[in-house]
Amino acid sequence: xxxxxxxxxxxxxxxxxxxxxxxxxxxxxxxxxxxxxxxxxxxxxxxxxxxxxxxxxxxxxxxxxxxxxxxxxxxxxxxxxxxxxxxxxxxxxxxxxxxxxxxxxxxxxxxxxxxxxxxxxxxxxxxxxxxxxxxxxxxxxxxxxxxxxxxxxxxxxxxxxxxxxxxxxxxxxxxxxxxxxxxxxxxxxxxxxxxxxxxxxxxxxxxxxxxxxxxxxxxxxxxxxxxxxxxxxxxxxxxxxxxxxxxxxxxxxxxxxxxxxxxxxxxxxxxxxxxxxx
Amino acid sequence: xxxxxxxxxxxxxxxxxxxxxxxxxxxxxxxxxxxxxxxxxxxxxxxxxxxxxxxxxxxxxxxxxxxxxxxxxxxxxxxxxxxxxxxxxxxxxxxxxxxxxxxxxxxxxxxxxxxxxxxxxxxxxxxxxxxxxxxxxxxxxxxxxxxxxxxxxxxxxxxxxxxxxxxxxxxxxxxxxxxxxxxxxxxxxxxxxxxxxxxxxxxxxxxxxxxxxxxxxxxxxxxxxxxxxxxxxxxxxxxxxxxxxxxxxxxxxxxxxxxxxxxxxxxxxxxxxxxxxxxxxxxxxxxxxxxxxxxxxxxxxxxxxxxxxxxxxxxxxxxxxxxxxxxxxxxxxxxxxxxxxxxxxxxxxxxxxxxxxx
Amino acid sequence: xxxxxxxxxxxxxxxxxxxxxxxxxxxxxxxxxxxxxxxxxxxxxxxxxxxxxxxxxxxxxxxxxxxxxxxxxxxxxxxxxxxxxxxxxxxxxxxxxxxxxxxxxxxxxxxxxxxxxxxxxxxxxxxxxxxxxxxxxxxxxxxxxxxxxxxxxxxxxxxxxxxxxxxxxxxxxxxxxxxxxxxxxxxxxxxxxxxxxxxxxxxxxxxxxxxxxxxxxxxxxxxxxxxxxxxxxxxxxxxxxxxxxxxxxxxxxxxxxxxxxxxxxxxxxxxxxxxxxxxxxxxxxxxxxxxxxxxxxxxx
Numbered sequence: 001x002x003x004x005x006x007x008x009x010x011x012x013x014x015x016x017x018x019x020x021x022x023x024x025x026x027x028x029x030x031x032x033x034x035x036x037x038x039x040x041x042x043x044x045x046x047x048x049x050x051x052x053x054x055x056x057x058x059x060x061x062x063x064x065x066x067x068x069x070x071x072x073x074x075x076x077x078x079x080x081x082x083x084x085x086x087x088x089x090x091x092x093x094x095x096x097x098x099x100x101x102x103x104x105x106x107x108x109x110x111x112x113x114x115x116x117x118x119x120x121x122x123x124x125x126x127x128x129x130x131x132x133x134x135x136x137x138x139x140x141x142x143x144x145x146x147x148x149x150x151x152x153x154x155x156x157x158x159x160x161x162x163x164x165x166x167x168x169x170x171x172x173x174x175x176x177x178x179x180x181x182x183x184x185x186x187x188x189x190x191x192x193x194x195x196x197x198x199x200x201x202x203x204x205x206x207x208x209x210x211x212x213x214x215x216x217x218x219x220x221x222x223x224x225x226x227x228x229x230x231x232x233x234x235x236x237x238x239x240x241x242x243x244x245x246x247x248x249x250x251x252x253x254x255x256x257x258x259x260x261x262x263x264x265x266x267x268x269x270x271x272x273x274x275x276x277x278x
Numbered sequence: 279x280x281x282x283x284x285x286x287x288x289x290x291x292x293x294x295x296x297x298x299x300x301x302x303x304x305x306x307x308x309x310x311x312x313x314x315x316x317x318x319x320x321x322x323x324x325x326x327x328x329x330x331x332x333x334x335x336x337x338x339x340x341x342x343x344x345x346x347x348x349x350x351x352x353x354x355x356x357x358x359x360x361x362x363x364x365x366x367x368x369x370x371x372x373x374x375x376x377x378x379x380x381x382x383x384x385x386x387x388x389x390x391x392x393x394x395x396x397x398x399x400x401x402x403x404x405x406x407x408x409x410x411x412x413x414x415x416x417x418x419x420x421x422x423x424x425x426x427x428x429x430x431x432x433x434x435x436x437x438x439x440x441x442x443x444x445x446x447x448x449x450x451x452x453x454x455x456x457x458x459x460x461x462x463x464x465x466x467x468x469x470x471x472x473x474x475x476x477x478x479x480x481x482x483x484x485x486x487x488x489x490x491x492x493x494x495x496x497x498x499x500x501x502x503x504x505x506x507x508x509x510x511x512x513x514x515x516x517x518x519x520x521x522x523x524x525x526x527x528x529x530x531x532x533x534x535x536x537x538x539x540x541x542x543x544x545x546x547x548x549x550x551x552x553x554x555x556x557x558x559x560x561x562x563x564x565x566x567x568x569x570x571x572x573x574x575x576x577x578x579x580x581x582x583x584x585x586x587x588x589x590x591x592x593x594x595x596x597x598x599x600x601x602x603x604x605x606x607x608x609x610x611x612x613x614x615x616x617x618x619x620x621x622x623x624x625x626x627x628x629x630x631x632x633x634x635x636x
Numbered sequence: 637x638x639x640x641x642x643x644x645x646x647x648x649x650x651x652x653x654x655x656x657x658x659x660x661x662x663x664x665x666x667x668x669x670x671x672x673x674x675x676x677x678x679x680x681x682x683x684x685x686x687x688x689x690x691x692x693x694x695x696x697x698x699x700x701x702x703x704x705x706x707x708x709x710x711x712x713x714x715x716x717x718x719x720x721x722x723x724x725x726x727x728x729x730x731x732x733x734x735x736x737x738x739x740x741x742x743x744x745x746x747x748x749x750x751x752x753x754x755x756x757x758x759x760x761x762x763x764x765x766x767x768x769x770x771x772x773x774x775x776x777x778x779x780x781x782x783x784x785x786x787x788x789x790x791x792x793x794x795x796x797x798x799x800x801x802x803x804x805x806x807x808x809x810x811x812x813x814x815x816x817x818x819x820x821x822x823x824x825x826x827x828x829x830x831x832x833x834x835x836x837x838x839x840x841x842x843x844x845x846x847x848x849x850x851x852x853x854x855x856x857x858x859x860x861x862x863x864x865x866x867x868x869x870x871x872x873x874x875x876x877x878x879x880x881x882x883x884x885x886x887x888x889x890x891x892x893x894x895x896x897x898x899x900x901x902x903x904x905x906x907x908x909x910x911x912x913x914x915x916x917x918x919x920x921x922x923x924x925x926x927x928x929x930x931x932x933x934x935x936x
Contacts, residue, residue: 055540081545089542096540101533106555106631116541151631167541318777322786326793437925441865441918445876446892446910449899453907457900577784578873582896592785593877596792604789611785 004031005175005207006054006092009068013046013053013231016061024049024062026231032175036201036208038218038239040253041228047211050228051177054209055094056084072174090120092175093168095197098184099160103152103167110136110148113167120171135166139196158189162196169200175207183212194221215242215257227253229276249276312619316612320372323608324365327601372609378602382595387606390591395610396481397467398580398587401507402572408511409518410565416515417522422549424527432519439516444509448582451505463501465584472498506583510576514568521564525557532556558629566622573618574611667930674926680919688739691732698726700733700886709902719904722894727908730886734909737880737887738916741802741871742864748806750856753813758848760814761821762840772818775811784873791879798881801874805867816859820852858931862924865917872913888913 013025025046030037041047052058054069056079069076071092079087096102104112113135114128123131129148136144139162152160161181168176181197182190198221201208212218218225219239227235227250235247245251255268335351336343343351356364371378377387420432455462463469467483472495476486484503487495529535530553538548577589584590588607595603627633646663650656668674687694698716704724712719718727760771778786790804824830825848833843874880875889883890888909895906 057536057539085542085544087542088540094540096533096537098533102537104534104538104552104556106558106629107552115543119542153632164537167537171542314773315777318774322777323789326789433925437918437921441869441914441921443869443872443876443889443892443910443913443917445873445889446906446913449892449896449906450910453899453903574785577788578876581877589785593788596788599792608785 004033005072006032007068007070008054009066011050011053011066011069012064013049013058014063015059016063021063024231025053028228028231028233030226030233030236032207032209034174034205034207035224036210036222038210038212038222038225039228040212040215040218040225042213044230045228046231047228048179051094051179051209051211054177055088055092086120089116089168089173090171091173092177093171093173094177094179095161095164095168095181097180099152099155099157099164100184102164103155103160105152107151108148109150109152109155109163113163113170116167117170131170132166135170136163138200139163139166141166156189157185158193161185161189161193165193165197165200169204172204173206175209176201177209177211179211180213181210182217183214190217215253234276247276248273308623312616316616317369319608319612320369320605321365323605324368325361327599327604328361328364368605377606377609380595380600380603380606382598382600382603387602390603391588391606391610393481394586394588394591397585398573398576398589400482400484401503401510401576401579401585401587402569404503404507405510405514405572406565406569408508409514409568412511413515413518414522414561417519418526418549418554420519421523421526422530422546422553424523424530429523432523436516436520439512440520443578444513444576445578445582447509447512448506448579451509452582455505462505463498465502465582467499467502467585468495469498469502506576506579506585510572510579514572517568518561518564522557522561525560526553529553529556555629559626559633562622562626562629566618566625570615570618573614664930668926671926671929673922674929677919677922677924677926680915681923684735684916684919685739687732688735691729691736695726695729695732698729700725700729701884702726709898709905711902712904718908719902721891721905722898727891727904730891731888731909731912733886734888734891734912735916737798737885738868738871738913741798741805742867744802745806745809745867746860748802749809749813750860752806752810754817754849754852754856756810757814757817758821758844758852761818762825762844762848768818771814775814778808778811779815784870787870787874788877788879791874796879796882798885798887801871801880804874804879805870808870809863809867812863813856813859816855817852820855821848824848824851854931858924858927861920861927864920864924868913868917868920 008031009029011025011028012023014021014023016022028046028050039047039050049058049062053062053064054071054076056076058064064077066077071087074083074087074091076087103109110129110132113132114125117123117128117131118125121128121131133144133148136147141147141159141162147155147159147163152163155163161184165181178197182193185193194217197208200206208222210218210222219242222239225237225239225242226233227245227247229249235245235250237245242250243254245254249270249272252268252270256270258267335348335355335357339347339351352358356367359367375388377391379385380387380390383390416432416435420429423429452464456464476483476490476492476495479486479489483499484496487493487499526549530549532553535548535553538552539545543551574588576587577593579585580587580590581593588610592604592607592611594600595607644655645659647655647659650659668678691700696717702725704720706724707716707720708722708724710716710720710724716726716728718731721727721730756771756775760768786808787801787804790807791800794800794803830843830847833847838846871880872887872889872892875887876893878890878893880889881887891909892906892913895902895904895909899906
């Protein structure tokens with residue numbers, strides 16, 4: 001593996017609450033190369049917050065500190081708003097959960113995709129449109145010319161998410177964060193969207209951070225997995241080694257996953273131990 | 279929607295028959311609402327007008343009339359019939375365009391209304407332009423800087439607008455800008471000196487004078503107009519800005535706004551290019567409501583500035599129990615309300631692709 | 637000690653129902669006091685009440701009604717801090733006594749409007765169907781009417797006077813409350829706890845007045861506070877047009893009107909009472925804004 005793309009050391013994110021600060025992410029450290037990294041945890045475990053912190057998009061009230069947070073030689077901690085604008089979309093990007101909410105409802109999807117190209121690539125409208133059509137083709141939209149002119153409400157969920165992917169990849173970033181990219185979709189189209197995402201990431205040699213609560217999906221899709229619990233990374237292991245995880249929380253999560261091969265009358269629930277937070 | 283099987287063809291989800299039925303029922307309920315509103319407005323005004331202890335007959339024949347003349351007028355007005363029948367007769371006459379004659383001006387009410395409405399229209403239009411041109415950007419900026427100083431400043435300016443009595447602000451405005459500084463002209467639509475010089479075409483003096491190329495009168499009309507219009511514009515600005523702000527705050531927490539920033543849009547570019555087009559629909563309704571309330575006649579402003587518009591006309595008629603005029607004015611108010619509703623309904627179908635017919 | 641009490645009050649995980657209630661009241665009071673706009677509003681409104689009650693003491697021995705034609709339209713001086721009006725009456729005294737008229741109107745309108753609005757709104761929202769349709773159509777008609785013109789029509793029909801002004805304003809204000817109460821009711825009515833009360837066999841009226849009305853109350857009160865300014869302005873507008881309190885009773889709107897003809901020379905006659913209207917409505921608006929922040933965190 002070459003020099004890491006993303007280095008995070010001791011990332012802390014906290015939000016002010018009624019009686020002091022709530023620590024959403026605690027002491028998180030990890031590195032990422034041009035590989036596929038899965039971040040798994042329950043809702044509220046801080047995985048989405050961590051994803052947004054990497055893009056500098058947390059609300060103003062959030063307090064973010066870290067010993068190191070750098071991306072491909074750029075220190076993210078000292079980035080100005082202008083620096084972020086150059087990074088976002090162009091160098092690192094994000095696919096969000098539900099295309100029903102993450103696409104602008106009053107803008108034609110073609111324009112939404114082309115906008116990313118126009119923002120970052122020295123190009124004109126005609127060229128941006130050509131690139132957009134090519135990108136639509138790359139996410140396997142059958143009739144790009146037609147889809148270019150549609151509004152988001154005219155798309156199904158699976159198509160919406162492919163548009164989202166096209167919009168986030170058209171400026172050819174090196175790292176993509178996918179925050180629950182398929183959990184809002186019908187089960188039947190989940191795999192297809194994942195496959196398209198996988199192909200694009202592979203062909204372009206990008207890094208990918210896949211945030212999800214779906215352990216099975218992440219372990220089959222990623223190279224490496226981070227397990228988060230209550231804001232901290234409790235375990236890091238290769239996806240193939242997940243069955244041999246050491247941390248009791250990870251083991252409990254695995255035990256709580258339903259399986260087609262093993263017949264169970266009752267699913268195990270996770271018993272939490274306050275010790276895990278020490 | 280079996281998406282995977284189609285491999286990405288467009289999901290067409292329209293059933294023309296059902297759509298037409300839906301449209302018809304929407305139009306139907308809309309017309310029904312308007313009809314009910316219209317009948318309700320006239321009924322409320324009509325019955326209130328009959329509550330007054332001032333005798334409508336005396337108002338016509340005068341208190342020196344003989345009792346025979348009085349009785350004739352009484353019968354001619356249909357006052358011997360039950361109230362509900364009187365109302366029905368009145369409604370039927372309205373539908374044929376007969377608004378009756380004003381006691382106060384002894385002109386047909388319709389002619390009076392056509393004369394006073396352009397004055398209100400002129401005032402309301404300038405005011406709403408001020409309200410929109412200043413209020414919308416102010417609201418967007420306040421919403422986008424929620425809790426920080428630009429928001430606080432705009433909030434205070436808006437709160438002042440919500441709190442100040444319009445008639446008092448008008449008087450103070452006259453005192454300062456007309457009395458002390460002499461920057462604007464006083465009450466009325468024109469200086470006495472210029473009255474009746476321009477032939478009435480539209481009734482809107484700015485336009486009529488401009489059509490004749492009489493720029494001196496355009497200037498004079500403008501200097502009469504700017505103070506009352508500015509004051510009304512301030513009130514509509516306060517309302518428009520407050521509503522725009524809250525619409526904006528809703529939009530800024532939406533996922534698509536974050537998505538727009540992830541693409542590399544600057545915050546303000548995302549605000550104007552992405553969030554702003556999404557508030558157009560509710561904004562059109564708000565602007566429509568604000569314009570309608572201005573067109574319905576700003577009673578107090580027109581009183582303070584002796585502006586011969588609809589509000590002043592209705593007020594004067596009320597004080598003189600000139601019921602034909604009051605009812606006619608009310609009907610016009612209802613018509614304005616209906617028209618504005620229709621227009622804003624049309625406009626927001628254009629603004630929102632989800633409502634636009636394919 | 638006070639530290640532990642503070643923690644107990646501010647706890648995000650109250651251990652008892654009592655702690656939760658006391659804690660939420662404490663936090664509401666705290667956030668009003670720590671919210672500068674709400675605090676200024678509260679101070680202004682308190683001052684208004686104070687002015688109304690102690691008007692005789694504060695007016696420095698000047699009667700609001702005593703005329704002095706020799707000293708009419710006098711400029712502000714040591715004897716008459718705010719000058720005198722066209723009948724030589726002390727403007728300070730009249731402004732102070734005018735607070736009473738304003739307070740009376742505000743109190744009476746609230747007493748009339750809240751019960752009507754709550755009843756119409758909750759009944760419409762809870763019963764639904766044709767009752768809802770009819771009640772809401774009536775509400776729409778009143779909402780479609782320009783408020784001041786309708787109030788004017790009522791005031792003109794009933795004859796001028798402060799009671800009729802109150803009735804006129806109340807008649808034009810209730811629809812907004814009915815709307816709010818209705819939409820609150822619709823969300824509450826479908827919640828599980830209402831269903832369980834229904835299953836226990838509670839009558840419709842009991843459900844409405846014991847369970848739904850109390851829950852609508854807080855949003856209605858916030859709306860009322862925000863509306864106060866509008867009520868005061870409408871009342872003053874009616875007074876300005878001569879349809880409010882009748883002379884010689886001091887009322888701010890009428891006082892502005894009496895200063896209208898002399899605005900260019902004796903500016904104080906109209907300016908002082910107008911300023912009073914402005915400050916008091918500003919006070920209610922600030923307080924209402926603060927209350928909304930406290931009770932409805934969404935709109936912050």
